[in-house]
Amino acid sequence: MxxxxxxxxxxxxxxxxxxxxxxxxxxxxxxxxxxxSRFKDITAKEVHLVHTIGLHDRKTTSEVAHILKLSKGTLTANLNNLERKGYVMRIANQEDHRIINLGLTSKGRLLYRAHDAFHTLLVKRFLRGFNDDDIRLIKQAMVNLEDFIDEVSAK
Structure with missing residues (x-):
């Protein structure tokens, strides 16, 4: 070589x-x-579920299951725990009552914001010292990595 x-x-x-x-x-x-923190009753995986539900999106259970690549049964068990702990609420869809939308309680929104602040700081530190062209290259590398992960997880 x-x-x-x-x-x-x-x-x-x-x-x-x-x-x-x-x-x-x-x-x-x-x-x-x-x-x-004040969120001692939650796991990192549950935090990421709260983050996926988002502040205002009102995603459906199917959308969240798809994003996290979870079975509906696994998602339901996790949602039951988060609902019991006071982070998540299920909301009947006004147009189609067979569909359940998800929302965050005030406790869930507070957790979301704390988690988002951590990741915002993480990204700022990661990109410190890079110019716009460098950041576009890093973004493309992340897209490549996500594409590979999607391919592998689809098998």
Missing amino acids: NSQSDEIKKDTDFINESLINVYDSIMRIEESEIRK
Whole structure:
């Protein structure tokens, strides 16, 4: 191998290790912050479900299940827990009563905003020092990664 391909191999190894470390660290930080917060009764996975439901979207249960790639049964069990804990509410769809929309309670909205603030800070720090062209390249790399994840999860 030549020195350029050696360097690329080192870079790809670094990126691989970084992705693993970043994912693990973010999950660990989220769990730790949850335990220190007023939201001690919730898990990081439940926080992400609250985040997916969103502040004002009123998504359907089917939409949320699709986004999170969960079965409707798994989603229902999680929603039951979040509803019991006071974060989520089910709302009858006014046009079609067979459809259930989801909304956040005031407690759920507060959790959403706290989680969103953490991720906003995370992204700002991640992009610090990059120019607009760099950010577009990073965005394309993220799109490529999401496309790959979608392909793998569809199998």
